[in-house]
Amino acid sequence: MRFFFTIILSLALSLSSVAQVPLLSAPDFTVKDVDGNLHHLYDYLDAGNLVVIDFFTTNCGPCQTYASEISASFEHFGCNNSNVIYLGINWGSDNETVRQFDELWGAHYPSVSGLQGGGNGVVELYEVQSYPTVILIAPDRSVLNNHIWPPDQLTLNSEVTAAGGVSMICTVNSGNLSIKELPEIRVTNISPGNVSISLQNTINASQRLQVYSVDGRLVYNQSPENNATIISLRPGVYFASLLENGNRKHTLRFVVL
Structure with a gap:
């Protein structure tokens, strides 16, 4: 029996040590995230950036568990x-499925779907072997870490900092972010730490x-209770x-200054 457990333990350790992306150099790709923004890997690297990629599926338990942890690291390093x-x-x-995953599990960094954004092609290009697989790419296109595990905030922050990542407050040009709006939702920074969230349509009891x-x-x-709600929040993203009858209808990203 002891021999049997020794074999099982040895096998588990050997499997955990297998690289989840067996590449030393990162191949280029261009993808479109769920919000319609294009992302060209080599443009980011040629600008001197480190790139953290989270390869995930929406029905993967560990992917769900670590999504908010990766988001916390994303925020720690300035939200891109x-x-x-x-x-x-x-x-x-x-x-839509990826949007629902992001909202439910707190993944607020840009996400690319497999079927509509080009994600499936990148997964195949990088020969991803399991999920989640989080990798770190250097500006010279080398894969610094082909399987950051566990991908929690502490581990990610440590790896990225060691590679030269610079932490910063998760805000950007305040002149462009004092007001953010969709046809249905408008957010205005009215004073430091206070925002007004206005609903542009008629409110009703089914909304939240x-x-x-x-x-x-x-x-x-x-x-x-009315079309404008004032909320006090700490600076950040x-x-x-806006939900109607329990269904999420509209989501707007905004920054509190």
């Missing part, structure tokens, strides 16, 4: 506004306004969602 770029590459799902922090924490959850 420092010298570190975070990108989620999905296998097998469409844009939710605000999430970038790491997936629900920080506001109320039925709107947030997501305002």
